[in-house]
Amino acid sequence: MNAASPIDRIAEAGRHLPPARVPEWSRRRDRALAVLAAHGLPDRRDENWKYLDHARIAEYPFGTEPRASADLAALEARLLPVPGAVRVVLMDGRLDPGLGTATALAGLEVVDLGELIVREPETALALLRTPGEDVDDRYALLAEALSAGGVVIRVAGGRDIGAPVQLVHVATAAEPSVHQARVVVQAGAGARLTLVEQFVALGTAATLGNLAADVALGEGAELTHLRLHQHGPAAAQVETWSVRQAARSRYAQHLLALGGRLLRSNLRLALEGRAAACRLDGLFLADGERQVDLLTQVAHHGECTVTAQDYRGIAGGRGRGALNGRITVHGTARGADASQSSRNLLLTPLAEINARPQLEIHVDDVQCRHGATIGTLDAAQLFYLVSRGIDPAAARAMLTYAFCQDLLGRLPLEPVRAAARSLVAAALPDRELIEGSA
Amino acid sequence: MSDAGLILDVRDLKVRAGERLILDGLSLAVRAGEVHAIMGPNGSGKSTLTGVLAGRPGLDVVSGTATYLGRDLLAMPPEERAREGLFLAFQYPVEIPGVNNVYLLKAALNAQRRHRGLPELDAFEFLGLVKAKLAAMRMDEGLLNRGVNEGFSGGEKKRNEILQMSLLEPTLALLDETDSGLDIDALKVVADGVNALRSPARAMVLVTHYQRLLDHVVPDHVHVLAGGRIVRSGGRELALELERRGYDWLRAGNAAA
Numbered sequence: 305m306n307a308a309s310p311i312d313r314i315a316e317a318g319r320h321l322p323p324a325r326v327p328e329w330s331r332r333r334d335r336a337l338a339v340l341a342a343h344g345l346p347d348r349r350d351e352n353w354k355y356l357d358h359a360r361i362a363e364y365p366f367g368t369e370p371r372a373s374a375d376l377a378a379l380e381a382r383l384l385p386v387p388g389a390v391r392v393v394l395m396d397g398r399l400d401p402g403l404g405t406a407t408a409l410a411g412l413e414v415v416d417l418g419e420l421i422v423r424e425p426e427t428a429l430a431l432l433r434t435p436g437e438d439v440d441d442r443y444a445l446l447a448e449a450l451s452a453g454g455v456v457i458r459v460a461g462g463r464d465i466g467a468p469v470q471l472v473h474v475a476t477a478a479e480p481s482v483h484q485a486r487v488v489v490q491a492g493a494g495a496r497l498t499l500v501e502q503f504v505a506l507g508t509a510a511t512l513g514n515l516a517a518d519v520a521l522g523e524g525a526e527l528t529h530l531r532l533h534q535h536g537p538a539a540a541q542v543e544t545w546s547v548r549q550a551a552r553s554r555y556a557q558h559l560l561a562l563g564g565r566l567l568r569s570n571l572r573l574a575l576e577g578r579a580a581a582c583r584l585d586g587l588f589l590a591d592g593e594r595q596v597d598l599l600t601q602v603a604h605h606g607e608c609t610v611t612a613q614d615y616r617g618i619a620g621g622r623g624r625g626a627l628n629g630r631i632t633v634h635g636t637a638r639g640a641d642a643s644q645s646s647r648n649l650l651l652t653p654l655a656e657i658n659a660r661p662q663l664e665i666h667v668d669d670v671q672c673r674h675g676a677t678i679g680t681l682d683a684a685q686l687f688y689l690v691s692r693g694i695d696p697a698a699a700r701a702m703l704t705y706a707f708c709q710d711l712l713g714r715l716p717l718e719p720v721r722a723a724a725r726s727l728v729a730a731a732l733p734d735r736e737l738i739e740g741s742a
Numbered sequence: 743m744s745d746a747g748l749i750l751d752v753r754d755l756k757v758r759a760g761e762r763l764i765l766d767g768l769s770l771a772v773r774a775g776e777v778h779a780i781m782g783p784n785g786s787g788k789s790t791l792t793g794v795l796a797g798r799p800g801l802d803v804v805s806g807t808a809t810y811l812g813r814d815l816l817a818m819p820p821e822e823r824a825r826e827g828l829f830l831a832f833q834y835p836v837e838i839p840g841v842n843n844v845y846l847l848k849a850a851l852n853a854q855r856r857h858r859g860l861p862e863l864d865a866f867e868f869l870g871l872v873k874a875k876l877a878a879m880r881m882d883e884g885l886l887n888r889g890v891n892e893g894f895s896g897g898e899k900k901r902n903e904i905l906q907m908s909l910l911e912p913t914l915a916l917l918d919e920t921d922s923g924l925d926i927d928a929l930k931v932v933a934d935g936v937n938a939l940r941s942p943a944r945a946m947v948l949v950t951h952y953q954r955l956l957d958h959v960v961p962d963h964v965h966v967l968a969g970g971r972i973v974r975s976g977g978r979e980l981a982l983e984l985e986r987r988g989y990d991w992l993r994a995g996n997a998a999a
Contacts, residue, residue: 682836683799684836685836685838687797687798687799687820688832688835688836688838688890689838689841689846690797690819690820690821690824691796691797691798691820691821691823691824691830691832692824692846692849692850692853692906692910693821693824693825693850693853693854693857693910694821694846694849694850694853695821695853696819696821698849702841702845702846702849703838703840703841705840705841706838706839706840706841706889707840708840709839709840709889710839710840
């Protein structure tokens with residue numbers, strides 16, 4: 305597909321960027337391009353990237369601009385039902401006001417990052433985190449270098465806007481392409497927000513989306529964040545999430561990775577203030593030839609900070625899954641409570657899951673637990689179901705679906721939970737055998 | 743001898759689990775309307791017998807036959823045995839979190855009905871049926887919407903087995919130590935459930951270590967299993983004698999049996 309390497313194509317695209325309006329932006333882009341040129345993208349020699357199929361990522365045409373062409377009429381049917389939601393749609397990485405909700409709610413600000421960069425570049429730059437030079441931040445650096453758009457979602461301090469925000473990423477290109485996007489989510493002190501985020505690919509082109517997202521929660525703020533990935537079979541997504549939490553803030557993330565050819569998700573979360581707490585739930589399904597590769601890095605800085613991480617992986621066909629989960633409890637985090645659980649299910653002999661839970665503790669007086677399991681369906685449970693006359697394939701489907709149940713039960717918003725249950729059931733092998741299952 | 747009414751006919755069955763020969767030439771004939779009790783000390787092969795009849799994986803039939811309603815039982819996959827009316831009440835019912843108890847019951851009943859060419863029950867019909875059975879088992883309706891056996895007490899698990907049995911109305915019920923771990927009240931509820939299912943068309947095999955279940959479910963035949971074969975058969979009084987004299991009496995008197 306491409307003779308040139310991704311990094312050559314990225315450098316080429318960098319040379320053709322429109323001129324930056326302010327020197328600071330120009331400097332940041334140049335620096336990002338320079339680091340990428342000097343160090344390249346991560347590869348399998350990098351500790352946190354060794355299970356990822358980098359050759360598969362290199363097949364996507366880095367440096368191309370997507371040309372939207374998909375039939376947007378197909379979009380509505382793909383969206384989760386989120387009653388009363390403020391809808392925000394990013395089309396190939398750019399905010400599309402025509403597809404979003406125009407009504408403004410008091411306390412909620414939705415700003416087009418692409419416009420803001422043109423209109424008020426200083427303001428825009430101040431909102432965007434500068435990615436580091438370390439290899440785990442390299443794809444964020446790519447977005448820093450080439451992204452021209454995205455969205456800023458802000459909830460003012462003390463506000464509960466009373467409606468969820470539905471953030472939709474749509475890949476529409478009919479030709480193979482790579483698009484970049486940046487997202488900023490900020491919740492002021494005491495603010496509350498439910499964010500239902502969804503990644504959808506319309507059409508069958510080999511599109512790769514690279515997202516760099518920065519979340520900041522003020523003191524006592526609460527963010528509930530559902531992330532549903534259901535790309536088409538040719539689409540890929542790489543994303544780098546940075547979450548920073550002030551004192552007593554609460555962040556609950558529910559990741560459902562159900563589609564796409566490849567998903568690489570990096571989550572870096574810092575519990576900075578005292579008693580900040582996060583719950584990280586994740587469910588991924590890597591069947592067929594799909595690959596899901598998750599990196600989570602949680603840092604406890606504040607006293608009495610809390611992490612509850614519960615990830616479940618299912619791999620079937622020749623699918624591959626990976627979870628690198630690191631929790632670091634720093635010396636300042638006395639009284640921290642961290643738990644991490646990774647449970648994984650292999651449905652076929654050629655499926656593969658690598659789970660690496662890691663706990664790093666630099667202080668006494670903490671509660672930390674972690675565990676990882678990788679296994680097949682339980683033979684005693686299977687026999688029990690079959691001994692009741694249930695078809696073995698249906699029994700396997702029931703047990704696979706059962707494996708997901710408690711995570712699904714914790715999803716926010718009843719209509720979303722019900723729809724997500726159906727989507728998960730539909731994504732599992734032998735889906736027709738568990739229809740009507742509740 | 744006529745085969746009329748013969749439900750299960752096991753002949754000279756030898757079964758291995760791994761390297762160990764567990765059943766060593768067991769024969770047993772069960773007819774419609776009969777209740778058989780199989781008693782024996784731990785390790786005599788009681789659970790292997792019910793397991794091999796229900797199709798539990800990991801058991802290898804070395805030789806012998808088991809015929810169920812004239813068909814080769816051992817050639818049938820376990821789900822087909824169930825749909826043909828064989829039911830095993832487990833000694834240790836497994837917990838299956840995430841599979842709703844009522845969903846399992848409905849899936850099991852409808853699998854059987856499809857197999858027999860009957861229309862499936864819809865949710866409304868099914869719920870009406872199951873609630874009536876639940877009341878008879880004195881079970882809390884809340885147990886329906888929990889995961890299968892999830893967090894159930896020992897007694898609740900056993901009652902759940904009998905609930906499934908009464909819903910599936912088997913032709914041949916195998917109860918594997920259903921009485922173990924039950925207090926006297928739960929034992930009576932379970933026994934009532936079993937007695938309610940006694941019928942001229944149905945047969946039951948109760949496997950038990952102690953005879954106290956037999957105070958409530960009176961068997962037509964009692965067999966003693968030892969060393970992988972039936973060493974003595976008799977009526978109700980054999981169970982009482984075993985209770986009085988212990989299994990050692992039988993081991994000593996094996997040759998005379």
